[in-house]
Amino acid sequence: MGRKTIFREHIVRHRWSYLIGFALVTVSSLLQLLIPALMGRFTDSLEEGALGPARIAAFALGIAAVAFGTALFRSISRISMFRLARVLEKRVRNDLFKHWERLPVQYYNNQRVGDLMAHGVSDVGVMREVTMGAYYQVAEAVVLIGVTVGAMALSISPLLTLLTLLPLPLLTFMAYRFHNKVMRQSEDVQSAIGDMTSRVQEFVAGVRVVKAYVQEKAETAKFEASNAQAVHTNREFVKTNSLFNGASQGIVGVSFLISVIVGGVMVLEGGITLGEFVAFNTYLTLIIGPIESIGKVMNTLQKGSASEKRLLEILNTTPEVTDGPDTNESIARIGGEIAFRGLTFKYPGAKRPALRDITLHVPRGSSLAIVGKVGSGKSTLVSLLVRMYNPPIGTLYVDGNDILTVPLKTLRENVGFVPQDGFLFSSTIKDNISFDPKPHSMDEVEEAARLAQVYDNIVEFPGGFETALGERGLSLSGGQRQRVSIARAIIKKPSILVFDDSLSAVDTETEDRILAGLDRVMKGRTTIIIGHRISSVRRADQIIVLDQGRIVERGDHDALVRLGGIYADMYHKQLLDDEARRTDSREEASNG
Numbered sequence: 001m002g003r004k005t006i007f008r009e010h011i012v013r014h015r016w017s018y019l020i021g022f023a024l025v026t027v028s029s030l031l032q033l034l035i036p037a038l039m040g041r042f043t044d045s046l047e048e049g050a051l052g053p054a055r056i057a058a059f060a061l062g063i064a065a066v067a068f069g070t071a072l073f074r075s076i077s078r079i080s081m082f083r084l085a086r087v088l089e090k091r092v093r094n095d096l097f098k099h100w101e102r103l104p105v106q107y108y109n110n111q112r113v114g115d116l117m118a119h120g121v122s123d124v125g126v127m128r129e130v131t132m133g134a135y136y137q138v139a140e141a142v143v144l145i146g147v148t149v150g151a152m153a154l155s156i157s158p159l160l161t162l163l164t165l166l167p168l169p170l171l172t173f174m175a176y177r178f179h180n181k182v183m184r185q186s187e188d189v190q191s192a193i194g195d196m197t198s199r200v201q202e203f204v205a206g207v208r209v210v211k212a213y214v215q216e217k218a219e220t221a222k223f224e225a226s227n228a229q230a231v232h233t234n235r236e237f238v239k240t241n242s243l244f245n246g247a248s249q250g251i252v253g254v255s256f257l258i259s260v261i262v263g264g265v266m267v268l269e270g271g272i273t274l275g276e277f278v279a280f281n282t283y284l285t286l287i288i289g290p291i292e293s294i295g296k297v298m299n300t301l302q303k304g305s306a307s308e309k310r311l312l313e314i315l316n317t318t319p320e321v322t323d324g325p326d327t328n329e330s331i332a333r334i335g336g337e338i339a340f341r342g343l344t345f346k347y348p349g350a351k352r353p354a355l356r357d358i359t360l361h362v363p364r365g366s367s368l369a370i371v372g373k374v375g376s377g378k379s380t381l382v383s384l385l386v387r388m389y390n391p392p393i394g395t396l397y398v399d400g401n402d403i404l405t406v407p408l409k410t411l412r413e414n415v416g417f418v419p420q421d422g423f424l425f426s427s428t429i430k431d432n433i434s435f436d437p438k439p440h441s442m443d444e445v446e447e448a449a450r451l452a453q454v455y456d457n458i459v460e461f462p463g464g465f466e467t468a469l470g471e472r473g474l475s476l477s478g479g480q481r482q483r484v485s486i487a488r489a490i491i492k493k494p495s496i497l498v499f500d501d502s503l504s505a506v507d508t509e510t511e512d513r514i515l516a517g518l519d520r521v522m523k524g525r526t527t528i529i530i531g532h533r534i535s536s537v538r539r540a541d542q543i544i545v546l547d548q549g550r551i552v553e554r555g556d557h558d559a560l561v562r563l564g565g566i567y568a569d570m571y572h573k574q575l576l577d578d579e580a581r582r583t584d585s586r587e588e589a590s591n592g
């Protein structure tokens, strides 16, 4: 059962603070009521000619004191309400980020960065707006309107009060009519902003491709279209809002008209005094603000409930990959024996399985290499090992335990995964290498960098290991990035080390050195290497060839070459390529 509400939870948690805030608003509203009463009495005294300088000064002082008191209580209540709104904003953002971290990679395959940003920034901002402005305005409006209407009816005229308030139910009706439209448009605005943010994000990420393919104009056109859409939806939203606000003001105007006509007649007929008429209109002026703001508050609350709905949808998305009732908490270490038993795996929503009937045994401490064409299922196979996705029950075992029973933390702490893209964070090289829950000494960081053959590059950077990477830091070459991400995996001293085509951007000599270094580190540990080059995979104890998700060849290098299948083909082609390259460079050398 997921969370059903964010607002209510927040109000209940902070009920005492809200009650105090509400009490303060009430006090300030009650104080404010004294002003019309004073104005009424002042007018009557003026009419009676009973005003001397001393009484005028007393009235002035009284009004000033009341105004000061009102302002004081209002400020205190505002400050307390605003603080609560910031508390909610902080909590929801933290909850959202924590939840995002728990969601599986599949979730991110289906999300655009812009939309995530819109939730994290705009939706949470709307929630704050609601708790900050709207709650305060609702509290103020309810108290002020309630108390003022009471004062108008009891102290002046119930009939006049009833008549002037008659148009107000129309306001409620209009708010109801505008409700759906405003909700829909608020969603349109958020999604248009998300669209535009995604465009910018994609442009920044793909700037090299855009430039290389001279697509600046096309990208600008796409951005302009997104921008125009964002402006259009916003304009529609503002139009609806303005229409609503305008109409609500018109209704208030009608109230005033009634007050002037009916109230004027009552004064002429002696039903109420002139002072009471003045007081009545001052009361009416007092409630115009809150009545007007009710229109705005309705919109904010509607926007707020739309944002709350979207945020709850995220917060209630259950992470598919989690520890469950079958998790065996006593598994605290992993030796490194891996067994696939008839594993067939289909991505959620995919038509065909990405892996079919995989049966494979990788003894502890041995090495496995996986080769195969693009899209043959290599990355899928290893991503199941770190449970980026869940394999079917009873198809994948680690140390004889079904992987679904191994606690996620134990599994991921013991598997060093070097992904294909070698993503690095915009922090220092040292932070990137020691990216592990366990702390690591500088010696360990340096040792990992040496093994990954990137130490010499790093010490040449201006800040050495403290060099900042990423957006405003240094850009590494593809090969350097791969080696830093290899160091990040090595430093964990994992029981299983997985390289997902992560030696592709380094030259064969460096690759040899990395693999030779690893031989030492990986003694007694299991290594899995996905590669396209024979040089990366030939030393493995066991090599499998995948084709359309099936293992079609298996054996060691010599056996597979003898078999004369796909692997042997790859091997001979690469031998020919190497030979051609050597001939080219010999010719260049003799020509030069």
Ligand SMILES: Nc1ncnc2c1ncn2[C@@H]1O[C@H](COP(=O)(O)OP(=O)(O)OP(=O)(O)O)[C@@H](O)[C@H]1O
Binding pocket: 106, 109, 347, 348, 350, 354, 372, 373, 374, 375, 376, 377, 378, 379, 380, 381
């Ligand atoms: N998240 C996903 N959702 C649906 N299908 C996917 C997903 N990821 C990969 N696939 C599909 O699964 C199949 C195997 O993909 P996989 O990435 O494992 O291949 P690969 O052998 O690692 O390819 P490459 O050499 O390009 O890395 C492909 O058909 C691919 O389109």
